[in-house]
Amino acid sequence: MPAHRDPRTSPLLAERPLNHGITRALDAAEIIDGFGTDVAATLDWAVAVGAARPAERPVVDDWSLLASVASVDVAAARILEPHLDALDILDQAHRLDVNVDVALESIGASANSTWGVFAAEAPGMRLDAHRAADGWRLSGTKPWCSLAGQLTHALVTAWVGDDRRLFAVALRPPEVVPHTGPWHARGLPQVVSAPVDFADAPAVPIGEAGWYLRRPGFAHGGIGVAACWWGGALPLRDALLEATRRPGADQLSRVHLARVDTALWNARLALKAAATIIDADPDPAMIAGRVRAIVSDAVETALTESARALGPLPLVADESHARRVADLQIYIRQHHGERDLARLGGSVSEGRGQW
Template sequence: MTTADEPLSTLAPFPAALPDATLPALVASHDWACLDWPALLRALLAVGRTSIPLGRLTEGHVDAVRILAQAGREPHGGATYGVWASRSHATGVRATPVDGGWVLDGTLRFASGVGLIERALLPVWLDEERSVLLDLDVSTWQGDEDSWRTPAMIDSRSLTVPVQGVEATADAQVGDVGFYLGRPGFFPGGVGVAAVWAGGAARVADLTARATAGAPPAPARTARWGRIRTELACAAALLDTAGRVLASSEPDLGSSSASASSTEASPARGAGGRGQELSTEVRAGVAAPSRAVLEECRVLAGPAGMAFDGDLAQAIADLDLYVAQQNRDADQGYLGGLDR
């Protein structure tokens, strides 16, 4: 059994859930661009354990301000940011050059934080191969309210946004052409997403414990809690190791302190360098125990917990959808294809 302030594991204890957390408060709570990797991952674990959609939005802001730092730019004072980079099902935004900037057209899917965030970093495409990254005011952009057809992650406001004839000035550009995908920090940034997954798994375990607090003792239930603790410990230990490796390997694996002018991939066996290898190992290694926790908690909660505990049902749906972002076949294929 767990509570939201228990460490859950021994080697790498989980931080407690945060009381009364809001997105504006979290944005202001740290200098996210300068936070070292171990502290960053622990902070994201705590937010994920507090609220999975809130963790998603916080991670998007964190990613954005660290990208800006990599480019040697400051975020607009006090603004809440996101990164709107999805090209799901051949969507995305095209940029047509005009005097003084670009005209933008296309469709943005998974634009998290519509109506909640003030600015977004948006890669826009000059052609099939070349993109530029723009820092845009999206506070008035509207999403299609009917585009999100599931209650899962509903609070993340990840809507589809139509973009038609939007003008962007040249001073919105962040970095050189190709900066977004080519920067050293591109792949390591995915470790932050994995931290929110693990925090979300801890939240599901916390809520399952609350929902089943009156259940009679049974060996099968005890064994399931043992498996949950094991899975959470594996995820937390992997993130703890990743944080220390990232902190000690800059800029080889990519970080917010990497050179703003560098757009070369880190040298290594994989096309994306050692940063891609590390990020893929961590994402795959955290996604698997997160899914295992979901499976165990569904059984422990049973139909009553799933039907009558709204917080638990929402957290299970949120984590199930969010962790589906990890493509198991692609990640395992990539890792299996590396030189041994």
């Protein structure tokens, strides 16, 4: 598979050159042996990237960083994104509560912590929070906890009665037991996403009940994931471009390229437009839903068209291409297809998100 554009010299979303922090992050990634496949090394890199981000920055810089990393390695972006999301959530909470940092020290959190965000729900699994004499405790099982066996800490949603509330927890005490599976994935095999059992585990509340979903920046995080999907698909376009330039290439190769090019170009416009309007929009969740749907469709188009145009050879003979396709096929499932569209359509039907 051909080497695609260098995101350090060809910014993916920003019109201006990438800031020095993003360039340094990509330079550091280049010298990591096993970047994206060596989880421990990639997590160490993610901690450094998170620490180097300026406190005040446009959201497009975060999305450009994620897209740029995904264009290099999809799994690395999948590892980086929740860590940065957790840091952003904690920063927002700190602005509301000056004691958040002190409370986090009680669970051993520090600048070197590696973070996940576990907010999924599943039938038959429930994580409850209750207040004990010495603070909050979590009991139950949380599904879909990515890398729980390798992270030090996580932000976890748990039920307090009929409401969900966000808590910070340490993942290495004996009261916390990450499952090792089931995880038979051919894509993102190193990013194990399995349940975690909590047995009266100490936890620190982050915000009030419901704050996690209402908080400023929730929509930013959802679009950040979409930026990863989009950046991860760009090398598929590059492979199609190269195919059109081979001797004997026919018009069909150009049709496949055009379909992918226009789909990804449209997704880029959606990401860029969202970056300029989301902070001023009264309903950012609608923007996030629309952008994720657009980007998801574009990535599905890139996967389908590249498979039809390139055939089986790169899937069996090109390790980088085969891994990228498999990783994207798993990662894009974070968009729930018709269910997400149904929610979006319901919101439009109720009069939300007027143009």
